Amino acid sequence: MFQQAPPTLGNQYEDDSLLRSYLERNVPADTLREIEPALAEMGRLAGGDLYQMQLADRLNEPVLTQWDAWGNRVDRIELTALWRAAEKIAAEHGVVAAAYEQKHGRFSRVHQCALAYLFTPSTDIYSCPLAMTDGAARTLLGSGNQSLIERAVPHLTSRDPQEFWTAGQWMTELTGGSDVATSETIAKPDLTQNSEGETRNWRLYGRKWFTSAVSSQIALTLARPEGNPPGGRGLALFYLELRDEHGRLRNFTIDRLKDKLGTRKVPTAELTLDGTPAQLVLGTTDGVRNITPVLNLTRLWNGISAVSLMRRVVALALDYAHKRSAFGALLSEKPLHLDTLAGLQAETEGAFHLAFMVAELTGRAETKEIDEEQSALLRLLTPLMKLTTGKQAVAVVSEALEAFGGAGYVEDTGLPQLLRDAQVLPIWEGTTNVLALDALRALGTDDRALKALNAEVSRCLGSVHDQRFAEPRRVVQMALAHAESWLAAAREAGTPKLEAGARRFALTLGRAMELALICRHAQWLLENGGDVRAISAARRFAASGIDLITLTDSLPGAVQH
Numbered sequence: 109m110f111q112q113a114p115p116t117l118g119n120q121y122e123d124d125s126l127l128r129s130y131l132e133r134n135v136p137a138d139t140l141r142e143i144e145p146a147l148a149e150m151g152r153l154a155g156g157d158l159y160q161m162q163l164a165d166r167l168n169e170p171v172l173t174q175w176d177a178w179g180n181r182v183d184r185i186e187l188t189a190l191w192r193a194a195e196k197i198a199a200e201h202g203v204v205a206a207a208y209e210q211k212h213g214r215f216s217r218v219h220q221c222a223l224a225y226l227f228t229p230s231t232d233i234y235s236c237p238l239a240m241t242d243g244a245a246r247t248l249l250g251s252g253n254q255s256l257i258e259r260a261v262p263h264l265t266s267r268d269p270q271e272f273w274t275a276g277q278w279m280t281e282l283t284g285g286s287d288v289a290t291s292e293t294i295a296k297p298d299l300t301q302n303s304e305g306e307t308r309n310w311r312l313y314g315r316k317w318f319t320s321a322v323s324s325q326i327a328l329t330l331a332r333p334e335g336n337p338p339g340g341r342g343l344a345l346f347y348l349e350l351r352d353e354h355g356r357l358r359n360f361t362i363d364r365l366k367d368k369l370g371t372r373k374v375p376t377a378e379l380t381l382d383g384t385p386a387q388l389v390l391g392t393t394d395g396v397r398n399i400t401p402v403l404n405l406t407r408l409w410n411g412i413s414a415v416s417l418m419r420r421v422v423a424l425a426l427d428y429a430h431k432r433s434a435f436g437a438l439l440s441e442k443p444l445h446l447d448t449l450a451g452l453q454a455e456t457e458g459a460f461h462l463a464f465m466v467a468e469l470t471g472r473a474e475t476k477e478i479d480e481e482q483s484a485l486l487r488l489l490t491p492l493m494k495l496t497t498g499k500q501a502v503a504v505v506s507e508a509l510e511a512f513g514g515a516g517y518v519e520d521t522g523l524p525q526l527l528r529d530a531q532v533l534p535i536w537e538g539t540t541n542v543l544a545l546d547a548l549r550a551l552g553t554d555d556r557a558l559k560a561l562n563a564e565v566s567r568c569l570g571s572v573h574d575q576r577f578a579e580p581r582r583v584v585q586m587a588l589a590h591a592e593s594w595l596a597a598a599r600e601a602g603t604p605k606l607e608a609g610a611r612r613f614a615l616t617l618g619r620a621m622e623l624a625l626i627c628r629h630a631q632w633l634l635e636n637g638g639d640v641r642a643i644s645a646a647r648r649f650a651a652s653g654i655d656l657i658t659l660t661d662s663l664p665g666a667v668q669h
């Protein structure tokens with residue numbers, strides 16, 4: 109009787125020619141020699157033991173036990189076996205630490221992102237607590253708060269699973285996850301804690317409505333010191349440790365875990381803070397501004413996670429295409445099937461280059477090897493990359509499920525879950541619209557960031573000589589010219605017009621940048637004996653909708669209630 113072979117994965121580093129060629133082009137040869145064994149080991153785990161564990165753990169979810177048998181409030185969270193294993197692997201392989209050990213200077217961030225990219229898709233989004241851990245470490249280091257740095261950063265960046273801590277981010281309240289300036293949590297000074305009467309310790313009162321994984325040891329959160337004015341400036345950034353030395357939560361309760369569409373292994377929670385002890389990170393005001401280093405790093409993680417999920421479905425679909433026959437031939441011999449897969453691969457490639465470009469710039473910022481133009485570019489590309497790759501991930505994963513026919517819709521293949529997980533990527537860490545408005549904010553008043561983007565695109569296209577790139581080059585240049593003329597006209601027309609078109613503008617910039625980066629890499633491949641198919645990826649991507657600024661006359665008033 110006929111038996112279909114399922115899709116399988118090989119070593120996810122060795123099989124990924126895009127990742128390997130990208131590293132070869134960007135990272136100095138001696139650095140690559142040093143980091144490659146660790147990447148190959150992570151690739152082996154991600155396609156092997158960890159992937160098998162993920163499939164076996166599919167139905168398990170974290171469990172919250174609020175009460176013990178004797179009526180004590182305990183709020184214990186039991187993670188699933190996959191997540192327990194993922195935490196240990198993440199620590200031992202330095203999936204956060206690699207960015208802080210600085211063994212490879214500014215390439216340390218690229219190294220760490222490559223590890224995260226390989227690790228994420230086999231862990232059911234264990235990238236969430238790691239993203240927060242990374243964001244917290246960076247924020248604390250930048251805060252100059254020496255006692256918190258000494259207390260927490262060695263744990264957050266440890267490779268020892270016994271020492272390793274993860275961090276949470278508790279920002280979203282009932283008033284919103286986007287407009288966090290409206291947060292209602294109050295901070296009261298706790299003078300009893302300090303013999304000199306100095307207000308170092310605070311107590312927090314309020315409700316946090318959607319936290320990141322609440323299994324962490326510490327969290328960064330926002331609260332309004334009593335008497336402060338409304339708005340983001342009146343909030344302050346706080347650090348807290350979740351449990352005391354007996355394992356009891358410090359004056360807060362976990363009311364429930366969220367019942368979400370996807371990311372079901374992540375114990376996201378609703379909390380009530382009732383006198384939770386906390387410490388100021390830096391100052392009693394400007395909480396929104398002070399938490400932005402967390403936001404920018406977790407947005408990078410979001411993009412890397414988006415690309416990693418795209419890569420995972422494409423890897424599975426390619427393998428399946430070599431195993432599945434229909435109408436007398438393997439799918440890998442069917443022109444239409446191959447055409448569909450090539451489209452998915454082109455989108456993945458564009459997203460990959462943009463996410464790793466933000467990683468490169470982040471690495472430069474972290475080692476202070478960044479000039480003004482690159483800083484402006486990083487500020488603009490972070491929201492553009494997050495919003496563009498989030499949308500691509502949902503579209504690519506959704507389309508890729510079709511490549512498995514009905515099997516792509518059946519839960520125990522593990523495939524549908526990828527789509528549910530991808531769907532969070534355009535939502536959390538700033539929705540597409542919020543990030544499109546952030547991109548307008550990043551342009552500033554002098555458009556330095558847009559000039560930096562144009563200059564980077566020009567450098568990319570300047571390195572591209574092969575005539576076959578003529579059309580992609582024209583598409584990039586036309587899209588950017590259109591985006592600039594739209595921006596000028598929309599500014600002239602006023603804020604409603606500008607905001608209404610912000611998403612189309614941002615996606616156009618994001619996709620144009622991706623295409624320029626694809627072209628640059630493809631040209632390099634041509635010159636270095638690489639895969640000539642990269643040219644078709646560029647041409648295909650160029651034809652897949654770069655300039656999205658079409659509805660120039662649309663205004664919110666056009667919506668009927």
Ligand code: MFK
Pocket residue numbers: 235236239277279280285286287288289318319320321339340396397398400403404406409410413536537538539542546549
């Ligand atoms: C794989 C990873 C998975 C992660 C899972 C996490 C699960 C957690 C669930 C969640 O909670 S998700 C919710 C996430 N929420 C957000 O990401 C917030 C989205 N909203 C925004 O990003 C808004 O743009 C923002 C809250 C920042 C705007 O608030 P305001 O009060 O209108 O801010 P304002 O006044 O524009 O900016 C305050 C300061 O911050 C300004 O600087 P100045 O004080 O010097 O003028 C801004 O320039 C600065 N700023 C804002 N965004 C910035 C920034 N600076 C640098 N980078 C940015 N991105």
